[in-house]
Amino acid sequence: MMKEVMFPVVLALCVAYISATEVNVCKSGLPLPVSVGVLNCDKGPCELPKGTEVFMNLTFDAPNDLEIFEPKIIAHALGIDVDYPLAEPNGCNQLVDDECPLEEGQRVLYATSMEVLSFYPNINFGIELTLYTYNEDGDKFPFTCFQIDGKVVG
Template sequence: MSAFASAAVVWLLALVSIASATDFQKCKIGTPPLNTTLGNCDKYPCNLVRGTNISGGVDFVYAKDLTVLKPELTVFVSGLPLKWPINQKDGCASLTLNKCPIKAGTRARFEYSLFLGPRTPLVQPLIRFELKNARGETIICSEIPAKIIPKKKFQLKMFESSD
C-alpha cells in the first residue's frame, strides 16, 4: 500500500472516530459543539426519566472572544417550540473548563442540570441546546432527539436480569 493510501486510511478512521464521539444533530444556526451530553444517553432517542434530575454538558470552541454566555433549552413537540428552564442562567458561572472571558479558538465546557417534573407528558421531543452571546445571538447549538419515559419503566429495566 502506498504512503498516500495509508495516510488516507488513517485519516478516514480518525474521521469516523470523531463522528461517533459527537452524536448529535446540527442546528441550522450557530456553530456545532465538539460534543454534547445529556444524562447517560449513548444512543438516540435519549430516554429521559420524568421525576428525576438530568444533567449534561457541551464542549465547544468558538471563533471569537466571548465575555457572556446565556444558555437556552428549547423542546420541540410536534414542531411547537417550548422553552425549558434550566438551573443555570449565567453560562460563564457554569463553565467547568475555561472561564469568561473565553479567548477565540480555545476549548470550553458548559455543564447544566434540570429537573424533569413527574407530570411531564410522555412525548418524544427534539431538544435544542443553545449558548447565546451578549447580543442574544446563537453561537453554539445542538439538537438531540429524546423520549420522556415514566419512572417505573426505567426502574424496572434497571433491575431486570440479563440471564
C-alpha cells in the first residue's frame, strides 16, 4: 500500500531532475520520442545499481486521437529477449500533468520506472521501450520506440 502512495510523489520529484539522455533508434525503425531522460544517465551504457529503481521519462506527440497507450519494455541480454513487466501497463496512468484521451499531435510527458532487483547478475544489456496504441479498427500498433544500453552494477 505504501508503495502505491509513495510512487507518484517520488516519480514527480525525479521527473524534475531527469535531464536528456542520448538514445538509439530501435531496429524497427520507429521514430524516436521527442526526448528521453533516464535519471543519472546522459548516454548509454547507463549504470543501474542493484536494489534500486531506475526512473525515466519520455516526451512524445500523440500520433492520433488516442484513448489509451501501452508501454512495453524488452531487455536484450545474453542473446535472449525478455519482456520486462511494468507495474502499470496503462501509460495514461503515468502521464505528468496530462490525462487521456489525447488529441492527435498533443505533446505529453510520460514517466515510469524499472526495478533493478538485488539478485540480477552484473551484466551488460539493451533496453527497448516501445509505446503502442490502437487505431479506429481496434488494431494495436507501435508509434514510438527507443533503445539504450545498460549495465547492472553492484
